[in-house]
Amino acid sequence: MRNSNQVVVLKFGSSVLRDENDLATVVHEIYRWWRHGKPVVAVVSALGETTNELTRLGQSIKDNPDSEALAQLLATGEAASAALLGLALDRAGIPARVLDPAQAGLVTAGPTLDSNLIAIDSERLNQELRNGVVVLPGFIGRNENGDTTLLGRGGSDLTALFVAQRLGGDCILLKDVDGLYTSDPAATKASRFNRVSYETAIRVGGPVVQAKAIRFAADHRIRFQITSIGANASTEVGPVNDQVSVSETQIPPLRVALFGCGTVGAGVYQRLAAFPHQFAVVGVATRSAERAEKNQIPPELITNDLNELIAKDCDVVVELIGGTDQAHQVIQKSLELGRNVVTANKAVLSSQVANWEELALKHDAQLLYSAAVGGVLPALETVQVAKTRGPIRRIFGVLNGTSNFVLEQIGDGKSAADAIKLAQSEGYAEADPKFDLDGTDAAQKLSLLARLAFDRDLPFADIRRQSIKNVDDASLAARRGRGSVSRVVAQCLQTANGLDASVELIELDESHPLYTVRGVDNRLVIESETGELWCVSGRGAGRWPTTEAVIADLFDLRRTLWSTSTVELGEECVA
DSSP: OOOOOOOEEEEEOTTTOSSGGGHHHHHHHHHHHHTTTOOEEEEEOOSTTHHHHHHHHHHHHSSSOOHHHHHHHHHHHHHHHHHHHHHHHHHTTOOEEEOOHHHHTOEEESOTTSOEEEEOOHHHHHHHHTTSEEEEESSEEEETTSOEEEOOTTHHHHHHHHHHHHHTOEEEEEESSSSOBSSOTTTSOOOBEEEEEHHHHHHHHTTSSOHHHHHHHHHTTOOEEEEETTOSOOEEEESSOOEEBSSOOOOOOEEEEEEOOSHHHHHHHHHHHTOTTTEEEEEEEOSOHHHHHHTTOOGGGEESOHHHHHHSOOSEEEEOOOSSHHHHHHHHHHHHTTOEEEEOOHHHHHHHHHHHHHHHHHTTOOEEOGGGTTTTSOHHHHHHHHHTTSOEEEEEEEOOHHHHHHHHHHHTTOOHHHHHHHHHHTTSSOSSOHHHHTSHHHHHHHHHHHHHHHSSOOOGGGEEEOOOTTOOHHHHHHHHHTTOEEEEEEEEEEETTEEEEEEEEEEEOTTSTTTTOOTTEEEEEEEETTSOEEEEEEEOSSHHHHHHHHHHHHHHHHHHHOOOOBOOSSOOOOO
């Protein structure tokens, strides 16, 4: 199991999935919840105007088209949207499974174009959620004869609420506004409801959420939220009295100083630019202004003077320059100035994290580094969740994707030299892969994980390391032939004499939780003193997985820095 947290169902409508360019934004919102241990079901509508365009297409071929044929045609819009989101999650390194209505057991009853959901395969969904995010197309189902059916207006919202009700989870409807308002906020000055009754939601919801979905929620006493991606505010709909926000705080964008414009740095800039209301980049430090301009960074933001950018007024410094000397300078000086810092630099963190966390505390700043420990793999977050359940006995995992890829290729019959060359050509290994192959990279990550898991420092020098650079090719191939695999396993065990830590090549049989780790994926297993296990997987490195983790840290930081004020208009009803 990963953990026992409650499922969250996120619904993304066509107002936020306007086209394929919005998929990355949706991935951010999914990762926000998944990284903190929430099993996530993502329900999606068709992209933008797809449903209307398909309807017009069908009507252009035949006036008043047959309802069964029209349902099949319109269902392709949601199916395509779900498949595209699955691909976007995979690009970010987040494990995901896209299910169609038949696979999910979404059974309906009623008219073909305005059906109601009556059943779902909860066992199948819960099984899939153990392995990653589940993506479902909204708005469509199958009747008891297996025919494609539609749920009518508000159908995707209805799908999300139905799934949440059957799985006993929370439901959040993501829209292009951060809640329900007393009137149209685009036309007049309006106040946002913090919470609202079902009756009021039906009255004011209009195009934001359809009455059919709200009535289903009311019938089953389901509480749900309406908000927008990246918002700090929302409206709760439920068995409550109305509550309106007073003097809504205008939250300014988080001012970001970005150090580094390489593969990851450029990816981070692109994603920050996609959220102009949440983030404002005040400068980008890079050694190559030409490369930065090719990555569409405005010339006025580019500098090669680290000290100039460090001194610039900002809310957070993002350090992505790599190496140790300059990175150390940037992080040290930024924390001394009281700047919040986000970094993906495990090399410099592994030796300095204790000092820097003390410095951050002294200057009322935060040091965030999720991306340094496994890319999109939520390693630190999962350790934190596990600690709330009791003391941890052991952590172990595959923490370096490059070495795992190389070992897998050797097991398939390639020589070590050819496997390394392939990893380099695929972008999985540096020109000099020494730190991946000799266990340094995994040991640095293990040091950071152990510090959180066991509340004590694990010096890098205390971690036993085994290099795979000169591994016996024939031996690895023979192991694969008898049904076992070789993995570089990083592990740390709490003993009576302290921490016992290593990064070593281990032969695993098919019963081992690390046996199925493939390619450049990472997996971490956490074992409590009571024997309870947490297991989480994700892409450990690469442009988009690392970018995703950095952006997630920035969103988390933004949420902790700002809040809103509210006032009661009535006492809450008892559900």
